[in-house]
Amino acid sequence: MDMFCFQCQETAKGTGCTRRGVCGKEADLANIQDLLIYTCKGISVYSSKARQLGIENTKANKFIIDSLFMTITNANFEKTDFINKIREGLALREEVKAQFHNAGGKLPQNLPDCAVWEAEDIADLEKKANSSEVRILATEDEDKRSLRELLTYGIKGMAAYTEHAFNLGYENTKIYEFIQKGLVAATDDTLSIDDLVNLVMECGKFGVEAMSLLDKANTETYGNPEVSRVNIGVRTNPGILISGHDLKDMEELLEQTRDTGVDVYTHGEMLPANYYPAFKKYPHFVGNYGNAWWKQNEEFEKFNGPVLMTTNCIIPPRDSYRERVFTTGTVGYPGMVHIPDRKEGQTKDFSQIIEMAKTCQPPVEIEKGEIVGGFAHHQVITLADKVIDALKSGAIKRFFVMAGCDGRMKSRNYYTEFAQKLPRDTIILTAGCAKYRYNKLDLGEINGIPRVLDAGQCNDSYSLAVIALKLKEVLGLDDINQLPISYNIAWYEQKAVIVLISLLYLGVKNIHLGPTLPGFLSPGVTKVLVEKFNIGGITDVEEDLKMFLG
Secondary structure (H helix, E strand, C coil): CCCCECCCCCCHHHCCECCECCCCCEHHHHHHHHHHHHHHHHHHHHHHHHHHCCCCCHHHHHHHHHHHHHCCCCCECCHHHHHHHHHHHHHHHHHHHHHHHHCCCCCCCCCCHHHCCCCCCHHHHHHHHCCCCCCHHHCCCHHHHHHHHHHHHHHHHHHHHHHHHHHCCCCCHHHHHHHHHHHHHCCCCCCCHHHHHHHHHHHHHHHHHHHHHHHHHHHHHHCCCCCEEEECCCCCCCEEEEECCCHHHHHHHHHHHCCCCCEEEEEHHHHHHHHCHHHCCCCCEEEECCCCHHHHHHHHHHHCCCEEECCCCCCCCCCCCHHHEEEECCCECCCCEEECCCCCCCCCCCHHHHHHHHCCCCCCCCCCCEEEECCCHHHHHHCHHHHHHHHHHCCCCEEEECCECCCCCHHHHHHHHHHHHCCCCEEEEECCHHHHHCCCCCCCEECCEECEEECCCHHHHHHHHHHHHHHHHHCCCCCHHHCCEEEEEECCCHHHHHHHHHHHHCCCCCEEEECCCCCCCCHHHHHHHHHHHCCECCCCHHHHHHHHHC
């Protein structure tokens, strides 16, 4: 076994990648990523203790969320980035440790290995990365291992959302505190199954807080998303394609391309940028090009111009367009030009991308028309009376939350077929790139309400929870599970994990997750989730429709 990774939905055989990641990462990269997480755990041991003495190390807070985001599936394939980050982390660990000592803190004798290991050179790092104690499988109890990884993956997703909020100047130190508390808990062999289950639920609580924080950051900075018709065709100018999730990068790119003759298009999870009022003032902001992340190879090739990857998901590129892809933030790929982080008070410098774009041909048109989106909680709540009237009249019988991630597996055609076969008196609530399976279908409207309501990015699943809670209040119900809402959610990576845990924290039951259940859920943990929340998988469309519709 050269590596072990089962953090994403496409993990080999549904159990774990052991030679090379299905995502494309090699074993040495997988192991060095595990070592970075291990390093974050060590820093968290000291920062959690220092916090008890009133010490808040802002460098440690930022380092940990950056590092965790780097390890999310399809975010960073550049091994050197991880080696440099681990070295920085070891120095930071000693800094926090010294702060704790200088404040009079006393450490216990039996500290976990993650808090004390050292390395003098790259050979030491490589040796440690391949050691048994760093591996996920180091936890022998299968159920404890499962819960530790569920907690860790939830924390990784939470870190990603917290990072985006930070980039817009919004923070909540309680989130940092929990992330570090959770990382320390993942090293504690004395914790029981019940302790770990409680920590997972607490993770859901802070997942809601992280998504709420990012929602506040996005809407206070760029306005509340509006119902928008988004062009999916092309114009005759050269273009830049921006993918990922980071709206600060989006804003700075639009500002720097103003009056350059270069158009800007969104791709993948950046589609919802088209819904924000602040971005509509740019006449060179054309619309969306392409689909979900896994179609990059054919779509980036046809786009002709440069592509900016602001976050996951990046996949190993074809040589035909490799030199046109730029990375920034936590993203990295060997041989690609990386746009450095912004210095305090300054913007990122995208001039190299813009100059390349000017020399490129316009994008090849791959489709025409428009898609409709912008149904975040503020917009839907303004339609509340219309929605309630449709519910009371029977025009709308049921809502289906079909949020989450898209992926490469053919089994995901299930979600397209499911959307097509839903009764015409149902509404789909969606967020995340899962929507690309059905957001271009002609599914019609109900009393002027589109049958697919797209709230936005995966973090905008928060909007779907707010909508559900508002409907519960308006309808005078005691329990969120009394609402005519069914949950058929697709997942792929760790941001979907924190969305799931957050829904469980809010008390949502009867969630169905597909196309397969996570490989990191042991039979024992799956049993607990079934008994407590009635969580389940999917089968085939006809059978599932019978089940959902009763």
